[in-house]
Amino acid sequence: MSLETLVAEARSRWERKINPDRPRIIISAGSCGIFAGARKVKTAVIDALKRLHVDASVEKTGCVGLCWAEPMLDIQLPGRPRVAYGPLTPAEAAQLIEDVVGRGNPRVDKALYVYADAPYEGIPSREDTDWFKLQYRITQRNAGIIDPEDLDDYLANGGYEGLARALTMTPAEIVDAVKKSGLRGCGGAAFPTGLKWEFCLRARGTEKYVICNADEGNAGTWKDRLIMEGDPFQLIEGITIAAYANGASRGFIYIRDEYPLASSRVRTAIERLKARGLLGDNILGSGFSFELIVRDGAGSYLCGEEMGLISSIEGDRAMPRSRPPFPATNGLFYKPTVVNNVETLANVPQIIARGWEWYAGLGTERSKGVRTITVSGAVRRPGGFELPFGIPLKTIIYDLAQADPADLKAVQMGGPASNILPADFVATLPLGLDELRDAGTTIGSGGLVMIGQKTCIPNLVLQLMEFLRDESCGKCFPCQMGTRAYYNTLYRICRGEGRPEDLDFMLDIAPAVQFGSLCGHGQVAHVPVVDTITHFRHEYEVHIRERRCPQGVCELSPVATAV
């Protein structure tokens, strides 16, 4: 079946779906929504519908990124636009159904936005709300709108245009387009994706692999989950294009074991795609075959490290190998391999479909395109936002996530082993890869964690270090033993048993940990310690000299308090 036929069929189904003849209730059923109570909400909704004797379709969708508004649900009445409501308790949801579906009351008080160009009954249009007006949604464009397990929904919304176009191009042309688009890796290191592909394309060897790194382990980052749970088809299309561009006939998607829903949705998507001939042998009659294998994560943080992930797929303990040789030449089973992050690959279909010029026009001169930022911690409205580069971080923190300026002490940028900077300083920075690097920091994997005034910084770093220590793979000495030394020292400080020379000791071993370590884990493990000693030294000193915790978080040992 040709793509045109598939898309035409999908479009007609989609049209029927969005112009329903009976009420549609669409429940936001990402992991976040489910944890917030979406299942109970769904039960309440169904019960309410039964009570009303209304024939309605209850559907599911992925997360739209408004974490604070979960559990959410959208209601569309026949002939009316789709309206989003949240957050809802099951009782509120039942009441909402009775009001909206039963009585035709739009319930403006609970409404968030409406999927329409103009406001409806006083409910703002989705694109006019604070949260969406600054966003430029590419990887998230379908998340929260389509059913993530329904291929027709995706095909009707521009799906597989990218692959169809890619199959008319040569691999070198695709690599060139990706290069020119300025797309850079979204996993943290921000390596130019096109360049990586070029290395792999040029590498000798007939057997090559594409790996999608979906082992998203950084605390405070969940952008990949949003993509996999909200729109897995787009990701798989991206992987397929990457495979075609790199000459790979087999690929892996390595999904974190803590993401069972993402894993199940990706698996479902693979089955759906195989059934329609969009994955597997002879895709769209082009002669190009690609097999995608889902691999469950082995449960260690280092499984998300490029080389550790490769070891893990090979069946070994996830321990990074030394680079060079890089995976592009000696990757999985020592064959040329491209390893890309979920978000990176999810950007590819649109870049190919709309052309690199479009993507390169987004963002700033130095940092092109968009990036999903997830904000959590001491904010009123945590969530995930896909934003073009160039937006001030201030806007993200205070306008989108609505942090309280008076309460905000510090910001941790992108992962547990990343910079912890004073909030005032962060507010001066723009979102941008090179721009942030100039300022001595990085956006990492895109997770911003807001640290409030009530947080004890040494205690926070102690907890981060416990994580980093336990998740060190145990291979190289500086990381394994450095994180242990950091943890032990911080532990003593937080117990009130710190010594004045401890701070210098921690700073002294930082270069050894940074320059000595084999992979990124150890190379940045010192960062939270060094940053906080630089910016929040007084908090440490209070712990050490006065043997007290200003925030009252640390449990000081009795011996220490007696001093």
Place this chain on the structure above:
Amino acid sequence: MEERQVKLTIDGVEVTARPGMTVLQAAQQAGIYIPTLCWHPALRPWGACRMCVVEVERQRGYPASCLLPVADGMVVRTNTDAVQEIRREIIEVLITEHPLGCLTCHKEDQCYTGEPCLRSPHVDFRCVTCPANYRCELQAVCDYVEISEVRFPFKYRGLPLGRDPLIATDFNLCIVCNRCVRVCDEVRGIAVWTMENRGATTIISTSNGQPMVDAGCIMCGACVDVCPVGALEERQNRHSGPGEQLVRTICNYCPVGCQFILEVRRGRLLRVGPDYDAPANRGQYCVRGRFGVSDFVHNPMRLQTPMVRKNGTLAPATWAEALAAAAEALKDTPPEQVAFFATSRLTNEELYALQKVAREGVGTPNLTWDLLDWTALEPLHTAFDKVGPTATIADIEKARTYLVVGADPWETVPVVGMKVVQYTRTPAITLPPASDYFNYLPGRALLPERERANLILINPRPTHLNRFADVWVKVRPGTDAWLIAGLIKVILEDGLADAEFINRETVGFHDFEAAVRNLDLDQVSRITGVGREELVRVAHLFAQDRPGLIMFGGGIVHQGRPAVAALVALALVTGNVGRPGAGILPLYGTANSQGALDAGAVAGLGPGQVHLDETPDLDSIKTCYIVGDSFDLEGPAGLQLRRILERCEAVIVQGAYASPLLDFATVVLPGVSFAEKEGTVTSLERRVQRVRAAVRPPGEARPDLTILAEIGRSLGVEVSVRPAEVFAELAEQVPGFAGLDYEELEFEGPIVNTLPETFAFPDLQLAEPEPAPDGLITVYPGRSFYRYDLTTFPEMLKTLTTVGRERVLEVGPELAARLGLADGGPVRVIGDGWDLVARVRISAELAGDVAFWDFEYVGPPAGNGRDRLPDPFARNPVAGPLKVRLEPVGG
């Protein structure tokens, strides 16, 4: 062709290196020290310890030099302040959990090598609790990076000590360099060790912490050798400190010719150290060589004084008395009634001297060594002008197909077995279909340096190598000659023979072809029990994927000439002679079997393997001269020797141990073990290497060559006491040895394989195998690497007998059912004049009236002293399988 050279500068010194080398290798070559902990010469670089970090001009960061390839114009600095600081800080955090008493003791200045004191440091980190004190690489690195103070509290991990035999483990000392894990996996192909836990609690362990032997350990000691600290140590002598003197010599247990370094301290052998430059074994050993030497040399059963039998009892005597008595006995007996028995553990010089004394001094043809009937190997002589290998151990690396027949190299010549495993285990990495992927563990994805070789095993029973084999041909015992002949017929019929090679380099092909043409493949199938398709498959595999290397062992030799002839013909027909990676490698039973043949210490074969017209006759022997200890008198084979000795009037025993031979001895001349003498030995690949004296002989014992020279002098034969002179004399007579200088055999003994210009096809005389007499079961022996085949007195090797597997008799299910044997139950094995009890293991792979056992000793000898059995290949005088009756015990 000149190889391209890379020029780089390391610490201001211009260094030349080969492309592909690492900076670390280049530095080591130039004598520049870079500290390392996880790097090891025998292993792939790992890059974990980061001790070898260097600074490179115009390069960011501090790369690890063990993984950094050299490049032209590179400027490397190995000990700048920044680099040293990184190393120092890593060490500082490392020793927060590694006992550090040896570094921080305030009495360190007064401390001298290996002299323990109990004074200063706390018991958790006291230097004397560490077996590696003064032998520790971490200490050396700490010295280099100048650790002056430790700013951090020490924490003792409190992990329990290991309770495994032979190897003492203390992971409180472990620094997780992963060397043991890697050597066990990469080099030995066993993977006993693994990393457990993550992060700061990462530790080395066996899988699930089971005992090492249960995890598959063969106690080769490779992990002990590579451990940079004291976490893995040899149990014996582990607190004795480092050796004062290091002596490089050759292991005397099996014929691989492993070089090792003996550590000697105050006249005692402490332990065996690895020699990673050793040509044959590259620093790898088996349990016998690694752990069985000190016990073997310093043994309470060593003979210390000459003895002469007076009034029915052996009484100490002076050397003059003993030698005179021996000479008198030899002179007074008619030459044809004198017999010489030698063990082929002796050096080439001793074997040469012995045959000279026998032939020239006494004039007897009764010259016998372990392998009495060398004529089984005569087809090798016919084809190659000598009995010996046509390939080397290094050819294992080049061969594409291995054909292992009637041998278990894994147990008998473990280092050869290890090499076979190395080249057959590396999986050719292909993924199964995606649906199977979750059930599939691809194993270690080693960087394949080449494709894996094919392994064809021809053996009636499964061995360890089976798991690496492409084909296991389950041949009916004793019919290998038929099987090989069948393979040759298939090769000739299917046009797979190397016609060009046959025409150019061989003679006698037409006669041979005529003999094979008559062979009926159906008859072959019927006799060998191997189906025709399998025959064709194996023949095609061996003939098509060349070069092919044939390895055979005792299982073939005891079948006599036809089997060996068939193997020689197979090599010739496929052109697998005289090419890299191709050839025949006989896996002998004892250390110097090849040397005994070359030195001519065998009836019918003179020095240089010259044919002599000699027929030994052992029926009317009156005087025996026995050199060596590995003679058995108890088992079925030993009974024949016992009968000879019982008839003798004089028995002269020259040996190092108080063996049961002393019961018959009239004169005892105390010889020495291999660690106390000088000379040369020839390995199974015909590599001539030097044996060196490491310790002084105990008591009045004298080197065997000295004793033989004395005996020779009294018989009027000139034999030098200096091995160099005897070697020179021998070298004149052995074609391959010509031009070899004893002194120049210093480190890397040469391989002296010379091949003739043309190879003659041997006669192929196949005989129908005789059916076993009714009611008797044929038992085939195997061997275990935990045992010296010196079964006469296994008490000698206390260390090795601490690891033991039970004696197990393997029988097929059908036989077990008929005899009423239960799996795991006891069975009495009754032979001709002996019997013993073994445990039954029912192996589904076996059929017919055959049984197997690993030939090994268990526990102390039973009261009747009969609980011992001979090993036919290495033993005299009767070789081959045994006919026994089996009875259930207590049934």
